[in-house]
Amino acid sequence: MTKILHLKDLPITESTVCTVGNFDGLHLGHKEIIKKVKDIAKKENLKSLVITFHPHPRKILNPKKYKCSIVNLETKIYLFKKENIDYLLIVEFNKDFYQKSAFEFLNFLKNALKCKVLIVGKDWKFGFKQEGDIQYAKKVGSSIGIKVIPIEDIKSNSSRISSSLIRELLSKGELKKVEKLLGRRYFLIEKVVKGDGKGREIGFPTINLKPDDDLCLKKGVYVGYLEKDEKVYKAVINYGNRPTLDGKKTFIEVHLIEDKVDLKTEEDYVKVYFIEYLREEKKFESVEDLKNQIKLDIQKAKEVLEVEKVV
Numbered sequence: 001m002t003k004i005l006h007l008k009d010l011p012i013t014e015s016t017v018c019t020v021g022n023f024d025g026l027h028l029g030h031k032e033i034i035k036k037v038k039d040i041a042k043k044e045n046l047k048s049l050v051i052t053f054h055p056h057p058r059k060i061l062n063p064k065k066y067k068c069s070i071v072n073l074e075t076k077i078y079l080f081k082k083e084n085i086d087y088l089l090i091v092e093f094n095k096d097f098y099q100k101s102a103f104e105f106l107n108f109l110k111n112a113l114k115c116k117v118l119i120v121g122k123d124w125k126f127g128f129k130q131e132g133d134i135q136y137a138k139k140v141g142s143s144i145g146i147k148v149i150p151i152e153d154i155k156s157n158s159s160r161i162s163s164s165l166i167r168e169l170l171s172k173g174e175l176k177k178v179e180k181l182l183g184r185r186y187f188l189i190e191k192v193v194k195g196d197g198k199g200r201e202i203g204f205p206t207i208n209l210k211p212d213d214d215l216c217l218k219k220g221v222y223v224g225y226l227e228k229d230e231k232v233y234k235a236v237i238n239y240g241n242r243p244t245l246d247g248k249k250t251f252i253e254v255h256l257i258e259d260k261v262d263l264k265t266e267e268d269y270v271k272v273y274f275i276e277y278l279r280e281e282k283k284f285e286s287v288e289d290l291k292n293q294i295k296l297d298i299q300k301a302k303e304v305l306e307v308e309k310v311v
């Protein structure tokens with residue numbers, strides 16, 4: 001069971017193997033780090049702990065350089081719970097925290113998190129203005145009782161797997177390539193919200209989800225699946241603002257092709273898999289034209305999902 005911690009819950013009492021990062025998307029490079037953390041924790045009889053930031057520090061500290069996120073917080077927590085680490089510390093934006101010098105940061109790991117072993121990628125930078133690097137972490141670490149273990153780059157087709165590459169691919173709708181770097185299908189965990197019921201009027205009822213406004217995912221129509229309570233349903237998905245119906249807000253709308261599922265708005269969470277990008281969202285001349293297009297989308301989705309199973 002992964003316990004979620006916030007800064008207010010510190011210090012913790014048990015000694016840990018720890019790692020630090022944004023871990024946006026939890027890609028194959030990240031997973032290698034997490035695996036190492038868990039392996040060493042088991043061997044040394046320590047707890048495994050991940051420190052992650054939400055929102056991405058760049059979003060607040062350097063918004064011009066911040067682009068978008070691969071997953072929302074709910075999905076990130078879900079992914080870490082599946083990894084079954086002992087503790088996930090979520091650091092929400094906090095000016096004091098981000099102003100810690102590299103030295104103070106290492107002392108924070110030691111004192112508040114009882115970190116004995118620190119696992120990070122060899123390019124890891126940390127502390128105010130990213131002043132600390134691996135060499136510095138090793139030097140200071142050894143003097144305060146933290147063993148620092150750097151991990152070599154994890155690559156795919158000879159280039160380093162990175163969140164920024166995945167962000168770029170997602171924003172182009174290139175899901176096959178994204179899947180290869182994530183080592184899984186791309187999905188989001190989202191809360192069910194209320195739509196305005198027009199879907200029912202046009203004959204294609206939709207489950208509405210309100211995504212964060214900084215998702216990298218390309219807007220448009222997708223083939224996918226919806227999962228709820230371990231059941232999987234075939235779906236067509238529209239991620240956009242419904243220009244034909246003068247929609248203003250952006251939703252992820254999921255239309256189930258063959259089944260219905262009972263969901264409570266503002267309460268239930270669902271898992272939505274995005275399998276293949278079909279087309280851009282369009283402003284149609286009439287609702288009739290939109291309906292005809294959705295029928296074609298469904299036809300296409302059935303063909304795709306015959307071949308593309310959920311895992």
Ligand SMILES: Cc1cc2nc3c(=O)[nH]c(=O)nc-3n(C[C@H](O)[C@H](O)[C@H](O)COP(=O)(O)O)c2cc1C
Nearest residue numbers: 195196197198199236238242243244245255281282
């Ligand atoms: C597969 C699919 C494709 C869609 N494509 C478009 C589109 O291209 N343009 C558009 O304006 N709306 C599109 N929609 C959105 C519908 O207009 C939307 O489902 C309807 O407005 C329902 O709104 P409501 O959930 O607010 O009731 C699409 C919906 C689905 C399920």
Ligand SMILES: Nc1ncnc2c1ncn2[C@@H]1O[C@H](COP(=O)(O)OP(=O)(O)O)[C@@H](O)[C@H]1O
Nearest residue numbers: 021022023024029120121124152153154161163
């Ligand atoms: N492909 C990779 N191989 C090895 N380590 C990686 C890889 N990608 C990220 N890491 C490491 O994972 C940790 C978390 O990275 P993160 O802060 O999310 O950065 P990034 O945006 O580069 O993925 C860092 O220690 C980073 O060095």
